[in-house]
Amino acid sequence: MSRTVLVGLDGATFSILDPLMEEGVMPFLKEFIKRGVRSNLLSTAQPLTPPAWTSLTTGRSPGNHNIFDFVRVERGKEHPTYTLATSGDVQCETIWSIAGRQNRKVISLNFPISFPPEKINGSIVPGFVPWRHLSRAVHPPELYQKLKTLPGFDPQALAFEWEAETKAIQALPDQDYEEWIKFHIRREQQWFEIVRYLMTSEPSDLTAIIFDGVDKLQHVCWRFLDPNLQKSLTTEWERKIRALCHDYFRQLDGFIAEIARLAGPDARLFMASDHGFGPTDQIFYVNTWLGQHGYLAWQEGVEMAEEGRLTTEGHKSHVLLFDWSRTTACALTASSNGIYIHTTEDRTRPGVPLAEYEAFRQRLKESLLAFTDPSTHEPVVTRAMTREEAFPGEYMERAPDLTLVLRDHGFISVLNAEEPFKWRPWIIGTHMPLGIFIAGGEGIRRGLSLSDPLSILDVTPAMLYSLGLPIPEDLEGRFAFEIFEPSLMAHSPPLKGEPTLLPAPRRATESHQEEKPGEMEAEQEDRIFERLKALGYIE
C-alpha cells in the first residue's frame, strides 16, 4: 500500500490549467503531469458540486446515493418543499468509511455534503459549513480545539458563507473583484494550513482535500482566465484582475507541491475536479417560460429579477414564489437545472393526476426543446433529460422530473423576468461536463494522456486499489487499469470485494423496519412474562 492523496480542484478544467501551465503560473503541475497520467473526467448528468463530489467519494451515481443538488426536495401533498442536503441524505457508503473500517486512517477536508461529520477512522472538516457552526461540525470533536491553536487560524476566512458566495457568482460589481479573489487566496491558505498540520501530526493512509476557489474564481472571472477572451482585456484594471487570478493559481500550485512533498516519494497523488468549466452569456428564466405556457402561476407581487441574478436573496424558499393552486411544474433551484412536476393522487386537488404524468412530462419536454432564442432562432434547451435518463437508481424518484441542458450549459434562473430569455451583460463561467483527472507517483504510468475520458465514478476504485483494498462489487465505476504500471498490477492484482455497507443512519432505519411489529410485541410479552414469573406473580 502507498500513502494516497486526493487533491480536489473544484471545477478545474484543462482549458484553463493548460494555458496557466504554459505561461509558467503552475510549474509543479506541469512537471507532475509530465511524470504521470492525465485524462478528462466525465461528471454526473447534472455537473454540479454536491452530486458530483458525492459520486466521486462513493463510486455511486446520484440516483443511488440520493444527492442531486445542494438541497433535498420533499414532494408534499400541497406543494414541494426543500431544505439543505446533509450527510444524512447520502444513501451509499463513502470512501472515508470503506477505507476506515479496513484500518486505513483518513483525512477528509472541505468536501460538500459531509456535515454532520461521519464518525470515521480519522479526521473530517466538512465543506460548505458556515463558520459559526464549524466548531460542532468536525470529527473528532476535539479537532476543532487543535485547529484553533494553528497560527493564523481564522474560521471566518476558512468557512463558507452561502449568501455572499451565491450572490457573488451571479452578479459581482467591478469594485468587488479584487477582494473576491484575495478572499479566496486567504481561504485556500487556511485549508492548506489544516492539511499541512494534519499530514504532519497525524499522517494518514488517505488524505483528501478540496480547493474550491478554482470554481469560485472561474464563475466570476472567466473572462479574465479564458485564453480565447484575452484580446478583450484592454484596461489596466482588467490586467490587474487577471494578474490576481494568476496569483491564486500560483499559490495553489505551491500548495499542491507541498502536499506532494509531505506525502513523500512513495505516495500516489490523484487530482480530480467534480466538473469542468466554460463560458456562458445567456439566461433562461425557465419559470417565466413555464408561466407563459400555463404550467405555473406567480404569487401576487413577485418582483422581476435584478440583472444577472438567478435566485432570490437570503435563504428565502422559492416555493413561496408560486401560486400552487395553479402551478403544475416549476424549477425550485437554479443549480439543479431541474423541473419538478407537482403530481396528485386526488383529482379534486391541484396538480397533475398520476395517470397523466408520463404524457404531461413528454408534452412539457417537447415544448421546452422547441423554445428558441428570438435573436438567433436557435434552441435554448438542447436536452431535457427525464429522471430515468439522468438519474437511474433506487432514489431516482427524488430527482427532478426533467433536468435541462442549456445551449451554453448555463444554469437556469428561477426568478420572474419580462422575457424568458436574456443575454448577459458580460461572459461569466459555468459548469461543463468534462473535468480533470491527474495521477502520479509510485506505480502510476508516466507521460500518459488518455484519449477517452474517465468517469467520475472511476476515481473511487482507483483510490481503493491504491490503498491496497479490494474494490466493492457494487461500485458503478470501472477499475482504470490503464493508469497503473503493469508491473504494479502483476505484483498486486486488483481484487473484487464484498459490497459496500449501508451508511450508519440507513442501517439503523432498515434494521428498525425489519423488526416486524408482531414479533416485537411477542418478544415484549415474553420478557414481561419472564419478569412476572421471576417476581413470583405467575407460574
Place this chain on the structure above:
Amino acid sequence: MEAVKTNNVPGRQSILATFIEILSEMTSDWDKDFSGEINAETLLVAQLGFTSMDLVMLVVEIQQRYGRQDLPFENLFAPNGKYVSDLRVADVVNFLYRHLNR
C-alpha cells in the same frame, strides 16, 4: 448526534427541553450579547443573533434530532407566504408539537 425518533408522541415540555438544548449547543461559542437563560420567550434573531443561514442550520439540526425530514418549515418561517422577522422559542416548539405528532 443521534436521532431520537420514537413511536412515543413527544410532549410540549419535552420538545421545549430538547429545543433549548439544541439552541444552547448551537450558540455556545457565538459572540452574542444575550447572557440569560434561554426560555420559551427568547427571540432567535433579536436575542440569540440568528441569521437566515443559522436558521437553515437549525432546521438541519432539528431534522437530525427528530429523524424527520418532512416538517413544513416554510409554515413556520413564512406563515401566509410572508417571512416573519423573528421567532420566539415557543413559536418553534408549538410548530414542532403540531407537526411531530402528525
